[in-house]
Amino acid sequence: MLLELQQDFRRHLLREQAVSLSNAVLADGLSAQARLQVYRNHVTLSLREALRTTFPVTQRLVGEEFFAGMARQFIAAHPPLSPCLSEFGGAFPDFIAAFPPAAMLPYLPDVARLEWALNEAWHSGIEPALEAASLAVTDPEAAAASTLELQPSLRLLTSAWPVEMIWRANQSGQDGSGIDLAAGGCDLLIWREGDDAVFRSVAPEAAAMVRGLQADGVLHSAFALAGAAEALGLLLANGLIVGRRAVAPA
Amino acid sequence: MAGDLPSRAGIGLRTAHLRQIAAAPPSAGFLEIHAENYMGDSPAVALLERIRRDNELSVHGVGLSLGSAEGLDQRHLRRLKAVADRFQPFLLSEHLSWSIVGGTYLNDLLPLPYTEEALALVARNITQAQETLGRRLLIENPSRYLRFAASVIPEEEFLTELVRRTGCGLLCDLNNLFVSCHNTAGDPLRWLDDIPAEAVDEFHVAGHAVNEADGRTMLIDDHGSHVHAAVWRLLAEAVARIGRRPVLVEWDTDVPELAVLLAEAAQADAVLARSQGHRHVA
Amino acid sequence: MKTTTLMIAAAVAAAATSPLTAQAQNNTEKCYGVVKAGKNDCQTATSSCSGTSKKDAQKDAWIAVPKGTCEKIVGASLTAGK
Numbered sequence: 001m002l003l004e005l006q007q008d009f010r011r012h013l014l015r016e017q018a019v020s021l022s023n024a025v026l027a028d029g030l031s032a033q034a035r036l037q038v039y040r041n042h043v044t045l046s047l048r049e050a051l052r053t054t055f056p057v058t059q060r061l062v063g064e065e066f067f068a069g070m071a072r073q074f075i076a077a078h079p080p081l082s083p084c085l086s087e088f089g090g091a092f093p094d095f096i097a098a099f100p101p102a103a104m105l106p107y108l109p110d111v112a113r114l115e116w117a118l119n120e121a122w123h124s125g126i127e128p129a130l131e132a133a134s135l136a137v138t139d140p141e142a143a144a145a146s147t148l149e150l151q152p153s154l155r156l157l158t159s160a161w162p163v164e165m166i167w168r169a170n171q172s173g174q175d176g177s178g179i180d181l182a183a184g185g186c187d188l189l190i191w192r193e194g195d196d197a198v199f200r201s202v203a204p205e206a207a208a209m210v211r212g213l214q215a216d217g218v219l220h221s222a223f224a225l226a227g228a229a230e231a232l233g234l235l236l237a238n239g240l241i242v243g244r245r246a247v248a249p250a
Numbered sequence: 251m252a253g254d255l256p257s258r259a260g261i262g263l264r265t266a267h268l269r270q271i272a273a274a275p276p277s278a279g280f281l282e283i284h285a286e287n288y289m290g291d292s293p294a295v296a297l298l299e300r301i302r303r304d305n306e307l308s309v310h311g312v313g314l315s316l317g318s319a320e321g322l323d324q325r326h327l328r329r330l331k332a333v334a335d336r337f338q339p340f341l342l343s344e345h346l347s348w349s350i351v352g353g354t355y356l357n358d359l360l361p362l363p364y365t366e367e368a369l370a371l372v373a374r375n376i377t378q379a380q381e382t383l384g385r386r387l388l389i390e391n392p393s394r395y396l397r398f399a400a401s402v403i404p405e406e407e408f409l410t411e412l413v414r415r416t417g418c419g420l421l422c423d424l425n426n427l428f429v430s431c432h433n434t435a436g437d438p439l440r441w442l443d444d445i446p447a448e449a450v451d452e453f454h455v456a457g458h459a460v461n462e463a464d465g466r467t468m469l470i471d472d473h474g475s476h477v478h479a480a481v482w483r484l485l486a487e488a489v490a491r492i493g494r495r496p497v498l499v500e501w502d503t504d505v506p507e508l509a510v511l512l513a514e515a516a517q518a519d520a521v522l523a524r525s526q527g528h529r530h531v532a
Numbered sequence: 533m534k535t536t537t538l539m540i541a542a543a544v545a546a547a548a549t550s551p552l553t554a555q556a557q558n559n560t561e562k563c564y565g566v567v568k569a570g571k572n573d574c575q576t577a578t579s580s581c582s583g584t585s586k587k588d589a590q591k592d593a594w595i596a597v598p599k600g601t602c603e604k605i606v607g608a609s610l611t612a613g614k
Binding site for chain 1: 607
């Protein structure tokens with residue numbers, strides 16, 4: 001009984017299908033519909049507000065009204081799975097990519113991916129960084145077979161579009177102009193630094209190395225690339241390497 | 251039970267004020283957080299640890315969904331326990347409502363029909379939550395915008411029975427009580443007369459909005475303004491019947507400057523001070 | 533293999549000792565202060581703990597045209613949905 005009522009309530013709130021709760025709800029001098037609408041307003045508006053908080057640049061690019069319509073459809077298709085709203089919206093970038101009215105803005109999903117990565121990074125902890133000196137090795141074989149562990153906040157975004165420039169042009173105080181899509185793509189490293197989430201663009205070699213490290217952590221598979229030493233230096237200098245372990249010989 | 255609680259007014263700890271409060275403890279009896287904001291590992295969690303050293307803290311959950319017909323989300327329950335264990339609050343509270351069905355979190359405190367089935371279910375969920383948490387939960391009366399045809403148990407009786415079956419305490423939200431009684435033709439004073447005074451460990455007060463619908467007014471519990479005079483009066487009535495308890499001022503929408511919140515808390519302290527306290531005869 | 537191994541070892545050694553620190557810490561974009569936390573505490577009316585007095589004004593006939601700063605981006609077409 002209670003379960004059916006809650007399922008009907010959910011269908012009504014998310015407009016999944018038309019369900020009549022009129023028999024279940026007393027009118028009490030005001031229509032059941034008007035009473036239910038209070039709950040529906042809150043669910044829709046509060047979840048949209050959560051998305052706006054996580055995806056401010058995405059909203060600025062498309063405007064409030066378009067964002068509201070897109071968010072409403074996303075919320076119905078992908079309602080939150082957790083009561084922690086900072087974890088809500090991970091599926092939004094892919095949803096945007098498949099959302100026909102946004103197809104004319106091919107860079108939009110990557111802007112949303114950057115915003116999601118910043119959100120995730122900000123909510124990640126910071127592990128004590130590995131000192132550069134402890135990476136200095138005397139045994140080359142051991143060095144090659146090491147695995148490196150990265151900060152839990154570290155994310156990598158590779159985009160065919162200048163999302164870094166787009167993001168910057170849409171911060172408060174900027175008017176969003178001066179972006180030419182012909183500027184091309186970028187590789188961005190995103191992580192948490194102190195109380196902030198930060199990102200910076202890196203060379204493709206560094207991105208490839210980080211991708212390799214994220215895949216299996218093993219240094220040599222990530223490292224057979226020119227310019228990788230510089231990338232390693234970047235990770236070290238920003239405290240993004242938190243551990244190193246020797247791999248047991250196969 | 252309520253003997254060593256600070257029977258003072260506290261304020262909701264809102265992110266806009268985190269840094270200010272971390273820099274200097276405010277003149278409030280305690281601070282209350284929403285548990286769900288501190289379940290990750292963000293810088294806000296680190297700030298809260300610093301704040302906790304200088305302030306009494308209560309933890310208010312908004313997402314446990316004690317009324318879920320499918321039972322509790324065990325992962326979320328464990329995360330709530332982690333927050334409580336980490337910050338050692340003097341009070342831990344949740345709501346008489348539901349928000350999760352089929353694995354979907356609907357981000358609202360949705361109403362329950364007050365039936366025997368719901369009573370048994372909520373009692374079971376509260377018992378399980380208290381066992382896992384290793385703590386007593388306070389259960390808050392929700393703001394309601396409708397009544398179910400199936401409801402046969404008055405809310406005050408429903409809460410009384412939950413206390414009896416589970417040993418939980420009560421969080422008496424006077425704004426919610428005022429809003430619910432207005433929207434569903436209830437009697438707040440009778441409600442206050444009928445709940446077990448000794449189980450009440452906290453009061454909440456907040457502002458509400460007045461909406462028009464079909465030519466009638468519907469009160470919405472939006473926590474977006476000063477506490478209404480009628481709700482202050484209801485707090486005085488509650489203190490007279492139940493006794494002095496910690497009072498939390500909630501302000502969540504259009505959050506004002508910290509000084510405004512503290513002035514509101516001072517007003518709550520004045521209500522506590524004026525009260526003769528505890529006329530209730532068991 | 534041997535050459536690769538040596539190269540890696542050299543690179544690790546170089547990275548571990550090179551004074552890249554100052555240089556590497558430039559060029560980051562900062563985002564999010566502590567004030568951005570707290571989606572559940574209705575900082576922006578997102579909590580479940582309080583109601584929403586605003587009404588969802590969305591009409592069913594939604595005109596799906598982006599109208600934001602995307603109009604200022606050069607090289608993008610606002611008409612051709614590919």
